Structure formats: C-alpha cells, structure tokens
Amino acid sequence: MDKNISKNPNDKCSKNMIEQSERKYRSIFEQASVGIVCINLDGKILDANDKYCEIIGYAREELQNLSYKDFTFPDDLDNSAEGIAKMLDGSQPVFFTKKRYIKKDGNVIWVDLSSTLLRDSSNRPLYFNTFIRDITEQKSVESQIEKLSYYDQLTGVYNRRFYVEELRRMDKEKNLPIALVMADVNGLKLTNDAFGHRAGDVTLKKIARIIRKTCGSDKVVARIGGDEFIVLIPNADGRYVRNLMQCIIEATKKEQRVNPLISLSIGFAMKRKTFEDMKDVFKKAEDEMYSHKLLEDSSLRRRTIDLIMNSLYEKSKEEMIHSKRVEEICKKIAVEMGYKENGVINISTAALMHDIGNIGISDAILNKVEKLSEDEWSEIKRHPEIGYRILSSANEFSHIAEHVLQHHERWDGKGYPKGLKGDEMTVVAKIIAVADAYDAMTSDRPYRKAMSKKEAIKEIKRCSGTQFDPKIASVFLEKVLKNI
Secondary structure: OOOOOOOOHHHHHHHHHHHHHHHHHHHHHHHOOOEEEEEEOOOEEEEEOHHHHHHHOOOHHHHOOOEHHHOEOHHHHHHHHHHHHHHHOOOOOEEEEEEEEEOOOOOEEEEEEEEEEEEOOOOOEEEEEEEEEEOHHHHHHHHHHHHHHHEOOOOOOEOHHHHHHHHHHHOOHHHOOEEEEEEEEOOHHHHHHHHOHHHHHHHHHHHHHHHHHHHOOOOEEEEOOOOEEEEEEOOOOHHHHHHHHHHHHHHHHHHHOOOOOOOEEEEEEEEOOOOOOHHHHHHHHHHHHHHHHHHHHHHHHHHHHHHHHHHHHHHOHHHHHHHHHHHHHHHHHHHHOOOOHHHHHHHHHHHHOOOHHHHHOOHHHHOOOOOOOHHHHHHHOOHHHHHHHHHHOOOOOHHHHHHHHHOOOOOOOOOOOOOOOHHHOOHHHHHHHHHHHHHHHOOOEOOEOOOOHHHHHHHHHHHEOOOEOHHHHHHHHHHHHHHO
16 A cells, blocks of 8 residues: 555545635636636736626636736826735735726726735735726716716806816916916896896807817816806916907907807906915906906997897887887877976887887797786786896996886886886886877787777776876877877
8 A cells, every 4th residue: 555645534535625615716716796817926917707807808818918017007007006016015905996997999997996915824925816896887977977066067168166176286386377367258147138048048158169169178168157257277378368368359259240149358367476366366367357348348238238129129010110109109298298308318218118128028928819827917027127127237228227117007006016106106107108008009919909099098098097197198198199
C-alpha cells in the first residue's frame, strides 16, 4: 500500500468539502445578478462572470487579454487609480464609486462599482474582487432631474439657481476679469396684459434664442427673473463684451421687423480685482441697463399701444367704427360743456381708447351671438381693468388710464369694476359712459339689432340720474343730439 495515501477518513471528507465549497462559490459567481470581475495588481482581468461580460459587451475570452483601463472612460481613470492606491495602503478597505465604461460597441455606460482587495494569510495583496451594476438608465433620469433643476423650462437657458452656483464657482482670481452682462426685456408686462401670457412667453423665448445664439455655447446665459437675463464671461475683454452686446442689440432690432414687441435693454460691468464684490458688479450692470431702458421703454410702449389698437381693429371692424363714433360724440359733449382745445383732445383720446382692454378678451366671447354665460359676462367686465393696466404703463397715456377704468361705472354706484358713484367718477368717464351707451344702443350687435334713435333717446332719459350723470345726459340730449 502506498504510504503516501492517507488512511484518515477526515482528510477525504475535508477534500470533498473544499471541492463542494468551490463549486458552490463558482455557481454563485456565475449566476450572480451583478457583474463580478477579478483583477490582478497590474489591472489585468483574471476572471469575470457572465453578467460582467453582458454589461460591458465583451466575451470572457476577450477580457483575458485586457486591463480594466482599456474600457474605463478616460476621465474616470484617475478616480480608479486613487481608489486602488487607498486599498493597497489599507486606508480604504472597500472602494465605492460611480464610473463610466466604454462598451465594445462604443456606447458609454454608467456603473455602480464596489471593490475589495483580497490578501493571503501573510497580508500580502493578491487581487481585486470587483462588483458592478449597470446604472445607465438611473443616471439618465438623474441627468433629466438635474436639467430640470438647473434650466429655465420656458426658454431652455440656465435658471437663477445655476447662475448663483456658477457665479460662486467662477468667482476666482484665475477667471478675472469677469464680465456680467444684464439684459432686460422691455414692455413684457404690457405685452402680457394686452396679448396674453402666451405672447409674452414667445417674446421671452425669442430673446433667449437671440442671446444664446449670439454669445455661443461657451458662455453662461441664464434667465434670473421674469424678464431678466444674465451672461457671465470669465477672462473677459471690455471691447469684446461691448461688441458682443452690440451684436445682441442688432439681432434684436432685426427680429423687430417681424415681431414689433421684441425689445431689449442691456448693460454690463466687470470685476477686475479680487477684493471687488460681485454684488457691486451686478448693481453697476443693472444701473447701466436701466439707463438704456429709460430711452427704450417710452418708444416701445407707444409702439405697442399703436399695435394694440391696430390689432383690436383687425379683430373687429365694428370695434373700430364704434370707437371712432364714441370719440366724435365725446368731442361734441366736451365742446358743449366748455372744455378748451387741450381738454377736448384729452377727452377724445380717452374715448377713442376706451375699449382698448377688449384686446385681452377672446374673440369667441366678443363676437358671441347667443346670450353670454355668467362666466363669459365676468370675462367681458375685465376689459376696463385690462385697458387701465395697458394705458397706465405708458407715460404719454397714463393720464387717461383712470377714465378708461371707470367708463362702465354708474351714477348710482351699480357699475363696475369698483362700484363708484356720483362725483367719485371722473367727468371724462361719465362723458364716455353716455356716448358709449348711446352708440351701443343705435348700432347692430351680434346678439341684437340696433334701436332707433327715438328709442335710444328714451332710454338715456330713463337712465338719467341712475346710470348716467343727469347734467351730462342733459347736455347730450339737448345740445349734442341735434348734430348727430
């Protein structure tokens, strides 16, 4: 009998247990739902399970000739080397990270990775045991969430949150001089009041597109408020920034040919020294921008109001005819009441624009033939307030805004929007109320035929002292009607 063959049954049992254990752990290795790879101290692949091969797109035999460095995304190599060094010096027993791999087909994937260093009984390092899980889809969702948190959803440029973080990151000596360009959309509130927020949104999108296209993708362009945009430029040259601003202005003026509502005021300031506070730089840019805005705003508002009136007349020819007839009647009442030329002009201008707020009411309601619902009537009753907001925003028309706001108030206080009565109303508003009612009664409307002149006179008389100021109704009935 061979003396080298052990007769101890325990030795055979131990050998079987080791083999069973190896088969068990090999089975776990192969069937694991995560990718597992064994890597030697030089980074070469020793072994990998099927899931690992599936994740990175290489066959097992192909991996035997590769290092993990061959398919690690270049920007992530330093992070991997740092983790390996910490495991080797014992300062970090387990290395956790998220990194990118380049698959065999060229696609880049993200993986969640954990790695441990296995050592022998003498504590000498043997190889790295690494587990990976594909998190590409998760990173895509995270990227979308990040985009939502850092980008303005309307315009697509960065938002205020990103601007604040980027400014903090950029505010270093190596980036000096830093230019801060501030741009403000002129007349946005007027556009929203007159044409609705959709028109205002279109204006903001076009302005953002102009700024982003002019500045290029290497500049930080952010919308930091309702109508304010910021451009951050590190290592800036003053002449270059001025030229850039001029290009933005010229592109905006070019856009005005097709969209007259597009207008922009712009200014800038620079941080040149480390001790300068960016809050002060922001204030300087803002002050310069507002100095330009004072010049731009007035002409834009006048242009916008002209556009509103034209748009209103395009919506309804009857609206144009009605406004001009009311203007003529009010002018005659004003003359009979003894107003001088400037007063007559003031009254006739208010009369011409008394229904400017109808620009904010839908055509379907304005032109509806059937009886208006309660909600639709509430919508109609908004037009004096819309008109007031439009006109009060422009200096040259602000003096008539109050008359337009009040032209549907009544002598007895049962009008709208404020329920004013008697002398709480302006005289001009009371004049417009009489002229507006008379012309409305004697004109065909979608929902009814016109009254006769005789019927209208009877109605004015009946409502004198309730709906109308009795003195103004008397002037109209006794002195103006004979000339109409």
